[in-house]
Amino acid sequence: MRALVVLSAIAAACSGEQRIDDLFTEQEWAYLETFRLDQLDPIRCTGDTRRCDELARFGQRLFFDPSYAGPITVANDGANGGFGAIGETGKVSCDSCHDPAHYFADHRLANAQSLGTAWTKRNVPGLVDLAYRESFIWSGKYDRLEDVLDLALTSPAALNSTHDRFVDVILERYLATYNALFVPVSPVMVSAEIRKQIYLNGALAIATYESRLVSGPAPFDRYLAGDKHAIERAAKRGAQLFIGKALCSECHDGPLFADDRFHVTGVEQRGDHAPAIDRGRFDVTGDPIDEGRFRTPTLRHIAETAPYMHAGQHDSLGEVIEFYRWGGDAGGFTGRKDPRIVPLELTDDQVGDLVAFLRSLTGAPVDPTWTTKPRM
Structure with missing residues (x-):
């Protein structure tokens, strides 16, 4: 052309x-x-508009919540844009690197990779209009937006956390919200299969939220x-x-x-x-x-x-x-x-x-x- x-x-x-x-x-x-x-x-969400809005709002809370982040392994040295001291937990959230003030990109440092709980090997891409893309992250490893959470959550350099910690936060802090959106669960009777579904539903909520970030x-x-x-x-x-x-x-x-x-x-x-x-x-x-x-x-x-x-x-x-x-x-x-x-x-x-x-x-x-x- x-x-x-x-x-x-x-x-x-x-x-x-x-x-x-x-x-x-x-x-x-x-x-x-x-x-x-x-x-x-x-961008269209599967289901009725009201439920989609509620799901996105739930995802927004999870996106900004640092409580499921694992321990920091690279401390804030006063110049690197870090988030705390070595060993501190609950200090990093998705918005730590995906800054809403800069179209959800990492704008902290010039000529640099991104710093979450540790240094990543790349600079994190922005999230605005992400839902229109066919694949995600620089290598295109994921073709579903909800699958990207696994990388962010478990990477030692991003949130340095686990699926279990993420699920625990949902059960401890968001149980009523979760039960209003999905098949209700009881925190005292949660099997491994149910915990897996809670994780997947939480990932779906964050992806639904991210799909609202459009130009x-x-x-x-x-x-x-x-x-x-x-x-x-x-x-x-x-x-x-x-x-x-x-x-x-x-x-x-x-x-x-x-x-x-x-x-x-x-x-x-x-x-x-x-x-x-x-x-x-x-x-x-x-x-x-x-x-x-x-x-x-x-x-x-x-x-x-x-x-x-x-x-x-x-x-x-x-x-x-x-x-x-x-x-x-x-x-x-x-x-x-x-x-x-x-x-x-x-x-x-x-x-x-x-x-x-x-x-x-x-x-x-x-x-x-x-x-x-x-x-x-």
């Missing part, structure tokens, strides 16, 4: 064809309209809808570069600006807590072709979710554009770099235009109903 867009732009320039907003060919504009947020279908329209959406003043001229030029010369839309396409595929972009493993080798998608599939591949992230609200790349290697949008401008890193990564990652003949002004465009993708904040920490 991008090749056709580029050819149409060249043909239009030669023919003197009238441009949309004095910039875009008709074919370019038609392609840009495929990025509109309203192309996405509403509002961004200035770029308003521009596509007809408001020619919604974004600045530099952002418009950046949009044209994005779908053309800069090759961005080769991977970042559709309403989420992400193709839900996996690529080796050639970014060096960097960071004090990043492993020398991260095999990415290969660890899931075992297929050599997936060596070093990572899932394409959404670019919506990207200006608010630094640092960037799977291990937080870049701290600013300008750094990211420069990375692609020069065709990625020369080495220090696993796998074979995607052949589309090549040096780009971009001027400094064009780099600035691309950054302006990416900033225009920041949508309205998530409904405050879902970003506010509930009373425990």
Whole structure:
């Protein structure tokens, strides 16, 4: 598609064809309209609306509750954004790394991995619009949102906890809420099978909550809808570069600006807590072709979710554009770099235009109903 867009732009320039907003060919504009947020279908929950709302509210309480977190193994040193002293429990919750103020991404440290109870090997991805994705986490290990809790809960670097501890908290703190939503249980007569179901239902509640974390329209959406003043001229030029010369839309396409595929972009493993080798998608599939591949992230609200790349290697949008401008890193990564990652003949002004465009993708904040920490 991008090749056709580029050819149409060249043909239009030669023919003197009238441009949309004095910039875009008709074919370019038609392609840009495929990025509109309203192309996405509403997220639907199985069951009646009232129960879905109640289930999401239950999940919200679990999301913000640190009481089921296990012991901290990396202490707060005053600069690392940690959450307590070594050995302390009940200090870390999902929102500790998924900050509602930054579209549920980890924005604490520049050029860094994420710190939960210990350091993770990657920077945690944001959660907004996650329910639209086909797979989850950087490696795409999970294809159901409710399954991701297992990783967060049991990882020694995230919550460092167990299924049993999570279930105990539900029974001790949320029994009435749980029994109103699911087949009622008695805390004094809970078999192993029932405990397993309680865990699964708790995971479903958190996933239902996370499905409420959706973007509002961004200035770029308003521009596509007809408001020619919604974004600045530099952002418009950046949009044209994005779908053309800069090759961005080769991977970042559709309403989420992400193709839900996996690529080796050639970014060096960097960071004090990043492993020398991260095999990415290969660890899931075992297929050599997936060596070093990572899932394409959404670019919506990207200006608010630094640092960037799977291990937080870049701290600013300008750094990211420069990375692609020069065709990625020369080495220090696993796998074979995607052949589309090549040096780009971009001027400094064009780099600035691309950054302006990416900033225009920041949508309205998530409904405050879902970003506010509930009373425990």
